[in-house]
Amino acid sequence: MEVIFLLDIKQEEAVSFFEGVCLTIAGPGSGKTSVIIRRVARLIEERKIPAEQILVITFTREAAMEMQNRFLSVLGTEGIPVVFGTFHSVFFRILREERGYSADSLLSEEKRFLLAMEALNQMGIRADRRKTETFLKRLDGLSQRETDPITGTQDLERSANETEKESDLTEQFARIYWSMKRRDKVLDFGDMLSEARILLEENPAIRDRWSHRFRMILVDEAQDMDALQFSLVQILAEGWGNLFLVGDDDQSIYGFRGARPGLLLDIRSTYPNAVILHLQTNYRSTRSIVKAAKRLIGHNKMRYAKSIRPDRKEMGRIVVRRLRNPREEAEQIGGLLRKRRGETAVLFRTRAQSTELIRVLRQEGIPFYMRRKERKVAGHWLTQDIISYCSLALGHRRREDLLRILNRPCRQLPRSCIEEETFEWGELGRRLKEHPGQAKQFLELERDMAFLASSSPYAALTYLLGKVGYRAFLEESYRGKRSEWDEIEMLLGILMGLARGIRGRGKEALKSYIKILEEERLLPEAGGADQYDQRRRGMGENEILAQSNNRAPPVGLFTFHGSKGLEFDQVHIMDVNEGITPSSRARGREALEEERRMFYVALTRAKREVYLYSCLEMGNQKLAPSRFLAEIQEKDQDEG
Numbered sequence: 001m002e003v004i005f006l007l008d009i010k011q012e013e014a015v016s017f018f019e020g021v022c023l024t025i026a027g028p029g030s031g032k033t034s035v036i037i038r039r040v041a042r043l044i045e046e047r048k049i050p051a052e053q054i055l056v057i058t059f060t061r062e063a064a065m066e067m068q069n070r071f072l073s074v075l076g077t078e079g080i081p082v083v084f085g086t087f088h089s090v091f092f093r094i095l096r097e098e099r100g101y102s103a104d105s106l107l108s109e110e111k112r113f114l115l116a117m118e119a120l121n122q123m124g125i126r127a128d129r130r131k132t133e134t135f136l137k138r139l140d141g142l143s144q145r146e147t148d149p150i151t152g153t154q155d156l157e158r159s160a161n162e163t164e165k166e167s168d169l170t171e172q173f174a175r176i177y178w179s180m181k182r183r184d185k186v187l188d189f190g191d192m193l194s195e196a197r198i199l200l201e202e203n204p205a206i207r208d209r210w211s212h213r214f215r216m217i218l219v220d221e222a223q224d225m226d227a228l229q230f231s232l233v234q235i236l237a238e239g240w241g242n243l244f245l246v247g248d249d250d251q252s253i254y255g256f257r258g259a260r261p262g263l264l265l266d267i268r269s270t271y272p273n274a275v276i277l278h279l280q281t282n283y284r285s286t287r288s289i290v291k292a293a294k295r296l297i298g299h300n301k302m303r304y305a306k307s308i309r310p311d312r313k314e315m316g317r318i319v320v321r322r323l324r325n326p327r328e329e330a331e332q333i334g335g336l337l338r339k340r341r342g343e344t345a346v347l348f349r350t351r352a353q354s355t356e357l358i359r360v361l362r363q364e365g366i367p368f369y370m371r372r373k374e375r376k377v378a379g380h381w382l383t384q385d386i387i388s389y390c391s392l393a394l395g396h397r398r399r400e401d402l403l404r405i406l407n408r409p410c411r412q413l414p415r416s417c418i419e420e421e422t423f424e425w426g427e428l429g430r431r432l433k434e435h436p437g438q439a440k441q442f443l444e445l446e447r448d449m450a451f452l453a454s455s456s457p458y459a460a461l462t463y464l465l466g467k468v469g470y471r472a473f474l475e476e477s478y479r480g481k482r483s484e485w486d487e488i489e490m491l492l493g494i495l496m497g498l499a500r501g502i503r504g505r506g507k508e509a510l511k512s513y514i515k516i517l518e519e520e521r522l523l524p525e526a527g528g529a530d531q532y533d534q535r536r537r538g539m540g541e542n543e544i545l546a547q548s549n550n551r552a553p554p555v556g557l558f559t560f561h562g563s564k565g566l567e568f569d570q571v572h573i574m575d576v577n578e579g580i581t582p583s584s585r586a587r588g589r590e591a592l593e594e595e596r597r598m599f600y601v602a603l604t605r606a607k608r609e610v611y612l613y614s615c616l617e618m619g620n621q622k623l624a625p626s627r628f629l630a631e632i633q634e635k636d637q638d639e640g
């Protein structure tokens with residue numbers, strides 16, 4: 001339900017803007033969603049624009065649904081024809097109407113696999129499952145790279161860990177695979193936007209039709225657009241010339257996915273007559289939170305200057321706490337959550353950080369919910385790797401286990417030396433006596449196994465990740481894929497947490513660990529979702545995990561990214577430490593500024609109170625408090 005309040009002058013200006021290009025830079029809590037909704041209503045009611053000629057683009061399906069529901073509560077059925085959609089849904093619709101694509105045209109995993117096999121066969125490569133998976137993985141690597149905004153094609157330059165020959169093969173594979181997709185009129189999900197771009201570029205009549213289809217185009221969270229998305233929006237808007245972008249360059253946190261806040265900063269080089277409006281009153285947060293957020297973001301250089309002001313009169317609270325380690329931190333948070341009042345959330349940079357807290361919440365019976373993505377541990381390939389290492393350490397001699405971890409990390413050991421279903425370490429060494437380097441690697445691997453077999457599961461995993469080099473192998477494999485790496489780190493954190501929970505050492509302890517790894521589903525799957533919460537937070541039905549029987553609403557657990565667009569009375573932010581926020585992987589000024597924006601998004605979710613925690617150590621590593629803590633506590637020049 002849309003809350004009706006009196007618009008302030010700036011909001012009114014944005015709502016009543018009529019024709020042309022307008023960029024509204026809207027700070028956190030400044031009412032941008034309400035502005036979009038009321039603007040659409042006014043275009044229909046007062047400017048008499050037919051509802052079906054209005055397009056509102058958002059970034060997620062949930063956001064589109066949430067916006068549409070709020071809009072319909074203001075305008076009723078008259079507003080139904082307005083098109084609310086994501087980039088993918090809007091441009092898929094164009095492909096559907098113009099080229100006859102349907103939902104069946106989107107490749108399932110299985111169909112994708114079969115098509116890839118066919119492509120490899122055409123190249124004269126005998127494709128088994130493993131080889132096909134390898135090529136598809138390399139193809140995904142290619143699609144992660146920049147899409148050329150002009151041609152919509154991907155840069156086929158070689159990735160760092162491919163040899164020249166591999167790179168040539170990948171390129172050949174990619175071209176055949178792409179031409180087959182065209183032949184069969186099928187698409188990978190990731191192709192949709194570039195296909196639409198090519199379609200519109202190559203067909204002037206189609207382009208003309210679509211660029212006159214929507215008389216008014218509005219884009220929410222415009223700071224998250226990448227170059228391709230922006231070029232597509234420009235095409236749609238070129239007929240009527242009416243484009244209304246709402247965004248906050250300070251909340252741009254999808255750089256790893258290609259988002260370019262620079263597109264907003266540079267809007268006048270694309271549209272010299274663009275009107276730029278600023279919404280600078282924060283209606284959400286108390287004064288101390290707004291002040292802290294301003295100090296923090298003031299350290300970024302690549303941004304529009306703003307003067308954000310709080311509307312609320314109360315000071316609110318920011319509490320900073322230093323704890324010894326993650327366990328103490330989780331217990332401290334758990335204690336405070338027991339006494340919580342109002343909507344509360346705990347936010348963290350990556351999911352891995354939440355495992356201790358989840359343990360405490362379960363133990364204390366504190367209801368919580370989170371996005372469901374991370375539920376499965378069993379069956380994940382990384383878990384399988386750890387199980388294979390543990391099985392070998394237990395003395396099993398299965399070929400499949402050895403093959404699985406043979407070159408994870410890379411040991412340059414040939415798979416061909418293990419032919420039988422079971423093997424003997426000594427025999428492998430003898431087979432490789434012509435290659436002393438490789439024989440030595442086997443010997444080391446055998447020694448590592450003996451160490452694992454005599455350790456506690458936690459020590460074994462720490463040894464495997466560090467001394468054996470498994471973590472370095474993972475980092476290398478996921479270099480440049482930040483969001484996927486976050487998932488891997490999360491899983492590693494869970495595996496460590498599970499290992500820590502097993503007492504004792506040696507083979508019996510390892511066996512218990514394997515058993516848990518084979519069965520673990522991190523969290524129970526809830527049946528029905530809490531309707532009120534589900535709608536309020538714009539989450540899909542299957543994303544809610546736990547519900548409350550208790551009076552205080554359940555606690556939301558979110559990554560910084562996942563918290564975007566939400567608001568809570570009380571926010572707890574975990575591990576505000578150097579190396580975590582900002583992440584140790586963020587090197588260089590641009591990356592650091594993105595980390596600061598992420599922390600800014602987290603901080604500005606709070607209405608009344610923020611708790612910031614840092615740890616003195618994690619694992620055996622000493623950690624410094626985050627520089628962001630110092631930044632939010634600096635005195636402003638005008639404060640005296």
Ligand SMILES: Nc1ncnc2c1ncn2[C@@H]1O[C@H](COP(=O)(O)OP(=O)(O)OP(=O)(O)O)[C@@H](O)[C@H]1O
Nearest residue numbers: 005006007008028029030031032033034283284565
């Ligand atoms: N003029 C106003 N008077 C009173 N309350 C307002 C006004 N404008 C917005 N609000 C309230 O301020 C809160 C923040 O608004 P909203 O969620 O739309 O912000 P936002 O700009 O989308 O924030 P963010 O970008 O941080 O997610 C909401 O609770 C909204 O009802």
